[in-house]
Amino acid sequence: MLLRFDQVSKTYRGENPVEALREVSFDIDTGMFVAIRGPSGCGKSTLLLTAGTLLAPDHGEVVINGERPYAMSGDARASFRGQQLGFVFQQFHLVPYLNLLDNVLAPTLSLAATPAAVDPGIARDRALELLQQFGLGDRVRHTPAKLSSGERQRCALARALLNRPQLLLADEPTGNLDPENAGLVLQAMRAFAASGGAVLLVTHDDRAAAAADSTFWMSDGKLRQQPHEAVQA
Amino acid sequence: MSLSHLIFREIAHRKLSFLLSVVAVAVAALSIVAADLVVRRDAEVTRRIMADKQAQTESAIEEKIALVAAAGADLEDAIRKQMKGLGFNVLILPESQDVSELHLQGSLSETMPESYTERLAGSKIMTVNHLLPTVLKQVRWPEQDLDVVLYGTRGEVPLMHRDLKKPLLDAVAPGQMVVGHAIHQKLGLQVGQAVTFMGQEFTISQLHPERGSSDDVTLWIDLGQAQELLGLQNLVHAILALECECAGDRIAQIRAEIAGILPGTQVIERYSQALARAESRTKAKQVAEESLAAERLAGEEALSRELASRQRLERGHQQLAWVVLPLVLVLAAAAVGLLAYVNVRYRREEIGVLRALGLRTRQVLVVFLGKAVLSGIIGGIAGVLLGMAAGALIGPILDRSEVALSVGLTETIVGTPGFLVTLMLTPVLAIGLATMASWIAAAMAASQDAATILQGE
Ligand SMILES: Nc1ncnc2c1ncn2[C@@H]1O[C@H](COP(=O)(O)OP(=O)(O)OP(=O)(O)O)[C@@H](O)[C@H]1O
Numbered sequence: 287m288l289l290r291f292d293q294v295s296k297t298y299r300g301e302n303p304v305e306a307l308r309e310v311s312f313d314i315d316t317g318m319f320v321a322i323r324g325p326s327g328c329g330k331s332t333l334l335l336t337a338g339t340l341l342a343p344d345h346g347e348v349v350i351n352g353e354r355p356y357a358m359s360g361d362a363r364a365s366f367r368g369q370q371l372g373f374v375f376q377q378f379h380l381v382p383y384l385n386l387l388d389n390v391l392a393p394t395l396s397l398a399a400t401p402a403a404v405d406p407g408i409a410r411d412r413a414l415e416l417l418q419q420f421g422l423g424d425r426v427r428h429t430p431a432k433l434s435s436g437e438r439q440r441c442a443l444a445r446a447l448l449n450r451p452q453l454l455l456a457d458e459p460t461g462n463l464d465p466e467n468a469g470l471v472l473q474a475m476r477a478f479a480a481s482g483g484a485v486l487l488v489t490h491d492d493r494a495a496a497a498a499d500s501t502f503w504m505s506d507g508k509l510r511q512q513p514h515e516a517v518q519a
Numbered sequence: 520m521s522l523s524h525l526i527f528r529e530i531a532h533r534k535l536s537f538l539l540s541v542v543a544v545a546v547a548a549l550s551i552v553a554a555d556l557v558v559r560r561d562a563e564v565t566r567r568i569m570a571d572k573q574a575q576t577e578s579a580i581e582e583k584i585a586l587v588a589a590a591g592a593d594l595e596d597a598i599r600k601q602m603k604g605l606g607f608n609v610l611i612l613p614e615s616q617d618v619s620e621l622h623l624q625g626s627l628s629e630t631m632p633e634s635y636t637e638r639l640a641g642s643k644i645m646t647v648n649h650l651l652p653t654v655l656k657q658v659r660w661p662e663q664d665l666d667v668v669l670y671g672t673r674g675e676v677p678l679m680h681r682d683l684k685k686p687l688l689d690a691v692a693p694g695q696m697v698v699g700h701a702i703h704q705k706l707g708l709q710v711g712q713a714v715t716f717m718g719q720e721f722t723i724s725q726l727h728p729e730r731g732s733s734d735d736v737t738l739w740i741d742l743g744q745a746q747e748l749l750g751l752q753n754l755v756h757a758i759l760a761l762e763c764e765c766a767g768d769r770i771a772q773i774r775a776e777i778a779g780i781l782p783g784t785q786v787i788e789r790y791s792q793a794l795a796r797a798e799s800r801t802k803a804k805q806v807a808e809e810s811l812a813a814e815r816l817a818g819e820e821a822l823s824r825e826l827a828s829r830q831r832l833e834r835g836h837q838q839l840a841w842v843v844l845p846l847v848l849v850l851a852a853a854a855v856g857l858l859a860y861v862n863v864r865y866r867r868e869e870i871g872v873l874r875a876l877g878l879r880t881r882q883v884l885v886v887f888l889g890k891a892v893l894s895g896i897i898g899g900i901a902g903v904l905l906g907m908a909a910g911a912l913i914g915p916i917l918d919r920s921e922v923a924l925s926v927g928l929t930e931t932i933v934g935t936p937g938f939l940v941t942l943m944l945t946p947v948l949a950i951g952l953a954t955m956a957s958w959i960a961a962a963m964a965a966s967q968d969a970a971t972i973l974q975g976e
């Protein structure tokens with residue numbers, strides 16, 4: 287089992303507390319490409335951040351690759367995240383002052399001075415290979431500002447894959463893309479899942495959901511593995 | 520890919536904000552170095568001015584010493600010449616006369632013929648101007664029961680081969696008496712009073728003031744009368760030769776001349792001259808010493824006045840530095856801190872992503888503090904260099920004294936160990952300032968919650 291949520295609850299505290307996750311439980315195996323769908327504000331991003339070891343749940347347990355990241359120290363969890371997880375966001379979140387190559391290489395920083403550290407030359411070769419694979423081989427020296435949205439998202443995907451993570455977490459990665467680029471990204475994710483990784487994809491997009499092996503449905507912080515009748519209708 | 524690469528790329532990307540940080544740090548470092556340089560210049564200028572003044576005073580004193588020595592020599596020479604103009608006073612005595620009797624008792628016992636005086640006067644002796652034959656004897660004034668020295672004298676004996684000279688001393692006329700101070704005091708004598716001395720009547724013609732010598736116990740009467748009273752007709756005890764002239768101060772020449780004319784006599788020099796000469800030396804020395812002491816005092820006063828005015832100027836500059844420096848440091852720190860804070864706010868998204876990519880808290884801290892350290896290094900070094908230039912420019916404006924404007928002064932100070940310490944420590948301080956000022960912003964960045972940031976997109 288690669289990712290397990292066991293009765294995970296998360297409430298945002300404040301003047302009006304929001305129960306974003308209510309006893310969410312599910313399992314994802316290696317090789318799986320799962321889409322998460324649901325109305326705005328139902329807790330999809332919260333679930334993704336919790337799975338991404340960035341947001342500690344109030345209750346329940348998150349287990350990734352047999353480890354409990356929320357039991358680790360902050361630094362250990364950061365290293366774990368750097369090695370095991372890859373993120374892709376709707377807004378790409380590329381570092382504006384680094385060129386594409388450096389952006390893709392940024393995840394190696396998390397491995398620096400750890401046993402998982404990679405030889406810079408090898409990392410560089412892999413980064414160039416990924417950029418090539420996503421059709422950006424001739425843009426490696428450009429900064430993100432000079433790229434189209436589709437190119438930026440492909441670059442972000444290359445970055446997410448650099449450290450050969452186990453789990454790819456994607457929050458609306460195709461939201462800002464034209465159909466052609468969205469297709470390219472989804473295809474790459476499929477390939478990643480097929481190569482032994484796992485993908486958790488949050489999306490509103492029917493076509494994106496269609497690319498997934500299975501779909502989880504969320505509403506009001508609750509997760510169901512079958513579509514709700516109302517949603518289906 | 521490394522953190523330093525990240526830092527350099529970010530700086531290159533946001534040059535202006537980094538440049539402003541560097542400028543703020545540089546201004547702080549510049550102020551420290553410039554202030555230190557100005558203060559050290561002040562001290563060096565003071566040192567040089569004081570050394571100059573000291574040397575000037577010393578050479579002035581040396582000049583004065585030379586002047587005073589010359590003046591002393593002149594004075595002494597003048598007095599000597601004057602004394603020489605007066606000539607020597609010598610006493611011609613029979614060879615057999617023991618001079619200790621004269622000195623101990625003011626009295627003489629050995630005699631020589633009175634005609635010696637005429638013989639000396641008739642000779643072609645060129646060195647003696649006045650001759651006074653004298654009898655001089657300690658006797659009892661029987662009528663008053665008093666021991667006195669009786670001094671029989673007459674006016675000068677004219678030198679035959681020369682023009683008649685004005686008598687040097689007033690002769691005491693026969694029947695008259697001049698009385699020494701101690702005697703007339705003791706006896707209450709008055710001028711014009713008649714006294715009896717050894718059975719003879721005398722009228723007092725003159726009372727001497729106190730002289731502090733055997734003169735005070737002396738009675739002067741006419742030579743002839745004295746010879747008669749003492750039973751020394753045609754005999755004298757001594758011939759006083761006044762204003763003896765000769766080239767050089769040597770008495771030997773006079774002795775030789777007199778000995779050639781009056782065999783069986785001895786010649787002694789009266790003390791008065793040697794005394795006057797010693798006095799003149801003492802006087803000249805005293806004048807010289809007083810003048811020197813005055814010069815020294817004036818020199819010291821001028822030095823301490825100069826030092827006080829320099830110290831006032833130095834204190835003024837130091838006070839200015841103590842007001843301006845903390846102000847500049849606080850403002851620079853505030854500017855660096857504000858720029859760092861703005862930078863962190865601006866880079867929230869980047870921080871969230873770096874976190875999501877697995878960067879540890881310490882690494883995020885390094886990204887921000889590394890930038891601060893870099894601005895400290897560049898600003899510190901630039902500030903030190905500019906500070907030296909600024910100090911060299913401001914120094915002569917704040918202090919317009921000639922020494923402060925002299926070429927090479929700044930270079931001299933730049934080479935001193937004290938200033939080198941400032942040059943070394945200022946960049947360290949600049950780095951410390953930039954780091955401390957950025958610390959809160961960096962800590963803020965490192966503690967940013969990635970989830971919150973990524974959620975808030
Ligand atoms: N930091 C936060 N503090 C308080 N409430 C929050 C916070 N983040 C999210 N929420 C609330 O939690 C609920 C779930 O938010 P979440 O972002 O997970 O929804 P979502 O399903 O991703 O919505 P969307 O499809 O619009 O992205 C929402 O009601 C949201 O307003």
Ligand SMILES: [Mg+2]
Binds near residue numbers: 330331332457
């Ligand atoms: Mg969302």
